[in-house]
Amino acid sequence: MGVVSKLPVYMERIPGGGILTTSAEKFFNWSRASSLWYMLFGLACCAIEGLMATGASRYDYDRLGMIFRASPRQADLMIVAGTLTHKMAKRVKILYDQMSEPKYVIAMGGCANNGGPFYYDCYSVLKGVDKIIPVDIYIPGCPPRPESVMEACLKLQEKIKKQKLGDWSSSTS
Amino acid sequence: MAIEQLKTEEFMVNMGPQHPSTHGVCKLVIKMDGEQIKSIQPHVGFLHRSIEKIAENRTYAQFVPYTDRIDYCASMNANHAYVTAVEKMAGIQVPERAEYLRVMMAELNRIASHLVWIATFAIDLGAVTPFLYAFRERELILDLFEMTCGQRLTYNYMCIGGVNWDIPQGFEPKLREFLKIFPQKVNEYEYLLTNNPIFLYRTKGIGVLDMDTAFAYSVSGPSIRGSGLKWDIRKAEPYSIYNKFDFDVPVGHTGDVWDRYKVRLNEMRESTKIVQQAIEGLPGGDTKVKVPMTWKPPEGEVFSRIEAPRGEMAYHIISDGTPKPYRIKIRTASYCNLQVLPVIAVNHLIADLVAIFGSLDVILPEVDR
Amino acid sequence: MDSSSLLKLLSEEYQERVFDGKIITDVATVSVNPGNWVSICHSLRDDKSLLLHSISNFGAIDFREKLGGYQIVLTVFSHQFNHKITIKTLLPAKEDDSPIVGTISGVWPSAEWFEREMAELFGIIFEGHPDPRHLLLDDDWDEGYPMRRGWSGKDFVVKPEI
Numbered sequence: 001m002g003v004v005s006k007l008p009v010y011m012e013r014i015p016g017g018g019i020l021t022t023s024a025e026k027f028f029n030w031s032r033a034s035s036l037w038y039m040l041f042g043l044a045c046c047a048i049e050g051l052m053a054t055g056a057s058r059y060d061y062d063r064l065g066m067i068f069r070a071s072p073r074q075a076d077l078m079i080v081a082g083t084l085t086h087k088m089a090k091r092v093k094i095l096y097d098q099m100s101e102p103k104y105v106i107a108m109g110g111c112a113n114n115g116g117p118f119y120y121d122c123y124s125v126l127k128g129v130d131k132i133i134p135v136d137i138y139i140p141g142c143p144p145r146p147e148s149v150m151e152a153c154l155k156l157q158e159k160i161k162k163q164k165l166g167d168w169s170s171s172t173s
Numbered sequence: 174m175a176i177e178q179l180k181t182e183e184f185m186v187n188m189g190p191q192h193p194s195t196h197g198v199c200k201l202v203i204k205m206d207g208e209q210i211k212s213i214q215p216h217v218g219f220l221h222r223s224i225e226k227i228a229e230n231r232t233y234a235q236f237v238p239y240t241d242r243i244d245y246c247a248s249m250n251a252n253h254a255y256v257t258a259v260e261k262m263a264g265i266q267v268p269e270r271a272e273y274l275r276v277m278m279a280e281l282n283r284i285a286s287h288l289v290w291i292a293t294f295a296i297d298l299g300a301v302t303p304f305l306y307a308f309r310e311r312e313l314i315l316d317l318f319e320m321t322c323g324q325r326l327t328y329n330y331m332c333i334g335g336v337n338w339d340i341p342q343g344f345e346p347k348l349r350e351f352l353k354i355f356p357q358k359v360n361e362y363e364y365l366l367t368n369n370p371i372f373l374y375r376t377k378g379i380g381v382l383d384m385d386t387a388f389a390y391s392v393s394g395p396s397i398r399g400s401g402l403k404w405d406i407r408k409a410e411p412y413s414i415y416n417k418f419d420f421d422v423p424v425g426h427t428g429d430v431w432d433r434y435k436v437r438l439n440e441m442r443e444s445t446k447i448v449q450q451a452i453e454g455l456p457g458g459d460t461k462v463k464v465p466m467t468w469k470p471p472e473g474e475v476f477s478r479i480e481a482p483r484g485e486m487a488y489h490i491i492s493d494g495t496p497k498p499y500r501i502k503i504r505t506a507s508y509c510n511l512q513v514l515p516v517i518a519v520n521h522l523i524a525d526l527v528a529i530f531g532s533l534d535v536i537l538p539e540v541d542r
Numbered sequence: 543m544d545s546s547s548l549l550k551l552l553s554e555e556y557q558e559r560v561f562d563g564k565i566i567t568d569v570a571t572v573s574v575n576p577g578n579w580v581s582i583c584h585s586l587r588d589d590k591s592l593l594l595h596s597i598s599n600f601g602a603i604d605f606r607e608k609l610g611g612y613q614i615v616l617t618v619f620s621h622q623f624n625h626k627i628t629i630k631t632l633l634p635a636k637e638d639d640s641p642i643v644g645t646i647s648g649v650w651p652s653a654e655w656f657e658r659e660m661a662e663l664f665g666i667i668f669e670g671h672p673d674p675r676h677l678l679l680d681d682d683w684d685e686g687y688p689m690r691r692g693w694s695g696k697d698f699v700v701k702p703e704i
Binding site for chain 1: 190191192197198218219220221222223226227229230231238239242245246289292293304305306308309311312315325326327538
Binding site: 217262476499502512 | 566567569595596597598599600601603604608615617621624628650651652654655676677678679680688689691700701
């Protein structure tokens with residue numbers, strides 16, 4: 001992100017540079033929002049709905065420019081689909097760290113939001129994925145319907161389109 | 174130079190926990206000699222949700238939704254296993270209509286589960302098209318489930334004493350339409366895969382599971398039927414009303430990956446037959462007997478098992494006479510089926526491991542519970 | 543073989559080692575002493591008239607309050623004869639004791655994981671187990687044995703009564 005994050009600083013010095021920054025911003029945001037590559041990473045029940053059924057014939061992620069990548073290095077989006085246990089939490093953190101910036105996280109389903117049905121009387125489940133990684137969008141449901149997963153992706157696209165060029169500079173420095 | 178001198182040292186490969194072909198979160202530590210597998214050590218428990226601990230602090234009725242989440246590809250069958258166990262313990266007689274509905278839903282779910290299996294298995298072997306085909310039909314089944322109970326994956330449909338809801342209006346024509354088109358769709362999958370040279374090359378003679386190994390590791394379900402044993406709990410110990418239906422138990426011959434694939438395909442055809450008979454013979458009447466919310470079963474214990482899509486699913490329930498079970502031990506098919514993987518995958522190439530793992534149809538939440 | 547004749551055969555053939563035979567929801571059930579656990583499993587598997595070569599279920603129950611120990615329950619069955627039996631043994635244990643019993647993973651290989659699971663969740667030690675690592679819990683788990691009754695841990699919330 002080196003050059004991109006410094007771009008606004010240099011641009012502002014040129015008279016009329018603000019226009020260029022805005023256009024660059026728009027271009028970057030547009031390209032990021034319309035090619036959200038998600039990581040093929042399912043944990044539990046939600047993986048069948050959020051990753052497979054939504055990716056398959058009827059709902060079709062491809063319409064949103066989303067394709068699955070098996071490697072975290074190529075992915076922009078992590079859909080945490082399912083129950084996150086203490087044992088898995090360490091691995092999820094590593095996977096998140098391996099993704100390259102800018103990266104986004106969708107917490108799908110009750111378990112990923114706050115433990116869901118496994119909140120009480122459960123010794124092995126992490127109560128919410130937001131305890132270890134930052135989350136952009138939460139989807140309620142057990143499991144959520146594919147429509148709500150797609151809605152979440154659209155919401156995420158809206159969010160990306162509002163980003164400023166300098167937004168990522170602090171996190172990467 | 175002699176071949177022995179060219180030998181390099183063995184090395185370890187970590188497969189998972191995040192790996193597209195592990196169908197969930199499972200880690201395989203593989204010791205390799207070149208491309209050849211020397212030993213495999215499965216690491217499980219990444220999805221251990223302590224369902225058995227939760228059971229100790231839930232009433233019998235409250236635990237039903239948790240059974241859905243043990244095997245999310247076949248929630249109806251998991252429901253069925255639990256409610257039959259509780260009813261057997263308490264001696265509850267379920268209305269006949271409810272039994273018919275249960276069998277119908279369980280068999281539809283078996284088809285849906287096998288469709289997910291075909292889809293993922295084909296992807297594992299590099300064929301993406303069957304995935305789209307299989308999910309097309311799976312959506313039709315999920316539509317039927319959604320009409321009945323409002324959920325697409327975790328149904329909570331069966332309850333102690335019957336089923337929660339009767340089938341709605343419009344269900345029957347939709348089901349009949351599905352039953353009419355589905356056998357042709359199975360032929361379509363066969364057309365795509367069964368005699369495909371690449372598919373045959375990847376599956377024939379790979380991962381042969383002989384009968385003695387299967388017995389020793391308590392393998393069950395389509396995996397043992399692929400080895401040629403005609404063993405199905407629906408036939409051997411008919412539970413519910415399975416003895417009223419006419420269906421066949423498909424078996425393989427050699428026990429390789431291809432046989433297990435073929436058994437599952439034929440099982441879908443047989444399940445279609447059962448659903449057809451169930452809808453034809455569906456009697457009228459009540460769908461459940463009234464069981465109060467804070468219902469107390471008598472003190473005692475029960476061991477009951479059913480045939481889930483992946484094999485034998487058993488519940489061992491111990492009741493101390495309170496509304497909550499004292500202990501529930503769940504035996505799942507994948508738990509035992511996964512243990513056989515290190516035995517049958519040794520000396521295969523690493524690319525075949527994916528095929529063998531896929532053919533056992535292991536679903537990780539069932540292993541971890 | 544049906545359950546009652548199976549039970550009769552068991553209590554006659556192995557009368558010095560098994561006791562308390564009964565039929566619990568159509569499964570023939572016998573108890574053995576922990577000392578005889580491995581030997582009875584060996585004899586049952588090798589008995590040509592039973593052919594019990596597959597495990598159906600194998601689990602432990604915390605009966606410390608009621609019976610003063612952990613009960614391990616094993617259900618084995620035969621595909622050929624289509625019958626199954628349950629064998630139980632009570633491992634005496636007080637408060638935080640870890641009872642010891644022999645492993646049967648040499649008898650039925652699939653018992654290996656069941657035993658690993660019981661060892662980590664209940665704290666039962668299976669002597670001679672080939673691979674006594676954790677199965678379901680993380681390797682660095684240090685909060686004791688969660689499936690014991692009355693266990694509590696730092697992230698463990700008990701569901702409040704409504």
